[in-house]
Amino acid sequence: MATRPLSDIAKTIRSKNAGVDKVTFDVIFAERAHYDLVRRSGVLSRAAVCRIFGISASRITDYVEFDPALAIKFTIMRSLTSGSPGDADTFGSQQYGPLLQIPVPID
Amino acid sequence: MYERPNPFYEHFLGGHIDMSECRYEQYDERTTRITGPKYVPATELRAKLEGAGKLGERYVGLVGVRDPYTIANIDAVIAWARQQAAERFGTAGYELHYTVYGRDAVLGEMEPLRRSPAHELCVVVQAIAPTREMAEEVCMTGTRQMFYARLPAVKGTAGGVAFLLDEVLPASPAYRWTVNHTVRVDDPLELFPTFITEAGV
Numbered sequence: 485m486a487t488r489p490l491s492d493i494a495k496t497i498r499s500k501n502a503g504v505d506k507v508t509f510d511v512i513f514a515e516r517a518h519y520d521l522v523r524r525s526g527v528l529s530r531a532a533v534c535r536i537f538g539i540s541a542s543r544i545t546d547y548v549e550f551d552p553a554l555a556i557k558f559t560i561m562r563s564l565t566s567g568s569p570g571d572a573d574t575f576g577s578q579q580y581g582p583l584l585q586i587p588v589p590i591d
Numbered sequence: 592m593y594e595r596p597n598p599f600y601e602h603f604l605g606g607h608i609d610m611s612e613c614r615y616e617q618y619d620e621r622t623t624r625i626t627g628p629k630y631v632p633a634t635e636l637r638a639k640l641e642g643a644g645k646l647g648e649r650y651v652g653l654v655g656v657r658d659p660y661t662i663a664n665i666d667a668v669i670a671w672a673r674q675q676a677a678e679r680f681g682t683a684g685y686e687l688h689y690t691v692y693g694r695d696a697v698l699g700e701m702e703p704l705r706r707s708p709a710h711e712l713c714v715v716v717q718a719i720a721p722t723r724e725m726a727e728e729v730c731m732t733g734t735r736q737m738f739y740a741r742l743p744a745v746k747g748t749a750g751g752v753a754f755l756l757d758e759v760l761p762a763s764p765a766y767r768w769t770v771n772h773t774v775r776v777d778d779p780l781e782l783f784p785t786f787i788t789e790a791g792v
Contacts, residue, residue, distance in 0.1 A: 500593070500594050501594060502594055502595055502596040503771070504641060504768045504771050505768070505771060506596055508592075508595065510593075536703065537698075537701040537703070538700065538701060539701060545596055546596045546597040548597060548599065550592060550598050550599075552615045553592060555592065555598075557592055557597075557598060559596040559597065563700065563701075564699075565767065566768070567643075567766065567767075568767045568768065569646065569649070569686060569717050569719055569767070570688040570717070572690045572696045572697055572699070572715075573697050573698075578697045578698075579697070579698060579701070581697070582701075582702075582703050
């Protein structure tokens with residue numbers, strides 16, 4: 485099956501703190517067809533997010549397909565609150581790295 | 592949706608806005624018309640309270656690693672250095688944190704590639720203690736002892752790691768979030784006194 489990396493298809497892939505104890509991920513598309521393709525494929529489903537990051541489903545506090553922005557958005561609990569000693573991403577801004585290369589089936 | 596857990600709900604003192612039924616329309620080239628948000632009053636008034644507490648003074652050490660066997664066993668090296676600190680300072684009353692750049696520093700346990708570290712690593716050592724003097728000593732021990740860690744299969748015998756600096760660096764004190772709660776209030780303004788004063792301009 486032919487695939488393309490998510491970073492080729494999405495316009496924006498980002499992560500950021502959402503309060504002191506959560507990080508939220510936004511995957512935003514420029515075109516409706518791409519948004520539909522990715523959400524139907526399941527490569528960013530709750531279960532897929534758990535597999536990619538090796539976390540349990542209970543760490544995901546919010547999961548939304550946000551049609552007005554053509555965005556898939558999910559939020560997870562941090563293992564350390566922002567800026568605690570040992571937390572190496574104070575703003576949560578580099579947590580999206582593993583999403584970039586996710587293969588999206590395009591057939 | 593930016594920096595929010597969920598784009599549909601915005602909570603504040605007195606209730607929340609439910610935006611799940613909002614409609615977004617192009618009004619002109621630069622303007623969007625948004626209709627349909629619903630204000631949902633709360634049954635009681637709750638104000639958000641956030642706060643952080645000081646943990647202690649902090650020093651930072653930087654450790655480079657290039658030996659492939661040491662990289663593969665970096666956790667054992669860190670454990671050895673921790674053990675040296677524990678023998679000198681005990682196991683309580685200070686904190687030692689090791690962040691391994693080149694392996695899983697940024698994502699920690701969520702890093703899918705943590706089993707395949709880079710050809711060289713930078714380990715950042717943070718020591719936190721009640722005084723600057725103790726933080727410096729704990730950091731020096733936790734950093735320097737990685738140099739002396741002996742693993743059975745390491746070929747080098749003249750130092751197990753590389754130091755960018757032969758010292759540890761003072762950093763800002765360490766804090767941790769201690770309060771992330773809501774508190775019930777009778778009057779929405781009771782925690783937020785307002786007054787009028789002359790600015791004198």
